[in-house]
Amino acid sequence: MRPFDLSVYLVLDPLLCRDLSMVETTRAAVAGGVTMVQLRDKEVGTARMIETGLALRAVLAGTGVPLIVNDDVEAAIAIAADGLHVGQEDMMAVEARRRIGPDMILGLSIETPQAARAMNGTIVDYVGLGPVFATPTKADHKPPIGFAGLAELVALCKLPAVAIGGLKVEHAASVIAAGADGLAVISAICGQPDPRAEAARLADAVRSARARGNDAAARGHARR
Numbered sequence: 001m002r003p004f005d006l007s008v009y010l011v012l013d014p015l016l017c018r019d020l021s022m023v024e025t026t027r028a029a030v031a032g033g034v035t036m037v038q039l040r041d042k043e044v045g046t047a048r049m050i051e052t053g054l055a056l057r058a059v060l061a062g063t064g065v066p067l068i069v070n071d072d073v074e075a076a077i078a079i080a081a082d083g084l085h086v087g088q089e090d091m092m093a094v095e096a097r098r099r100i101g102p103d104m105i106l107g108l109s110i111e112t113p114q115a116a117r118a119m120n121g122t123i124v125d126y127v128g129l130g131p132v133f134a135t136p137t138k139a140d141h142k143p144p145i146g147f148a149g150l151a152e153l154v155a156l157c158k159l160p161a162v163a164i165g166g167l168k169v170e171h172a173a174s175v176i177a178a179g180a181d182g183l184a185v186i187s188a189i190c191g192q193p194d195p196r197a198e199a200a201r202l203a204d205a206v207r208s209a210r211a212r213g214n215d216a217a218a219r220g221h222a223r224r
């Protein structure tokens, strides 16, 4: 499996990207420092997902940033994407793993402690936890969990974890303090006047939050 870094995870939405295409948004956001990209288009079928996915793969080639496909296992396989992300109402994780094989990254959405306890952690590579806040970007989202709920799910899942739902640059410190590895965002990057600058601000905020956490841990050791 390709190594991955959940620090700043761009989830694409063609409707929110507005003036820029998903490909242009991705090019700008990767230049700014996003570490993962997910192709998420709820309006199109597999053929269009494959077309866009191949264009995204070309943009991401040589950058080290993995391409994850949302929901559509056929498209993920046809694109030879780096990974697939499924939710609780999509194909079951065990079936998704069977279809994509052992080497592709598999992400799973977890919204409740029950789902976290029921998850088979041996076949999933990372979890998407949320929504942290209510968000107009996903009409059918589950009830918001806040930072306390996020911390609880991180602890239960024991897998690399990315927080999602209504997150902006000012939330990076709380997300990292809750134990997550990064933030997944749509509207904080897609449709922003300068997606590259927004991606850079998010990457800086995650780096600073980690550095402050490490400083605090070092001071704790010094006191002992």
Ligand SMILES: Cc1ncc(COP(=O)(O)OP(=O)(O)O)c(N)n1
Residues within 6 Å of the ligand: 009, 011, 038, 040, 070, 071, 085, 086, 087, 088, 089, 090, 107, 108, 109, 127, 128, 129, 138, 162, 164, 184
């Ligand atoms: C990183 C990440 N986390 C969660 C989700 C949500 O997945 P899901 O619940 O299946 O909802 P849709 O995105 O399919 O509407 C995600 N896509 N990415």
Ligand SMILES: Cc1nc(C(=O)O)sc1CCOP(=O)(O)O
Residues within 6 Å of the ligand: 011, 109, 128, 129, 130, 131, 132, 135, 136, 137, 138, 141, 142, 164, 165, 166, 167, 184, 185, 186, 187, 188
């Ligand atoms: C795609 C998605 N999944 C969610 C979940 O809670 O699982 S919230 C969400 C939308 C995230 O968009 P924004 O960053 O604009 O709030």
Ligand SMILES: [Mg+2]
Residues within 6 Å of the ligand: 070, 071, 085, 086, 087, 090
């Ligand atoms: Mg889904």
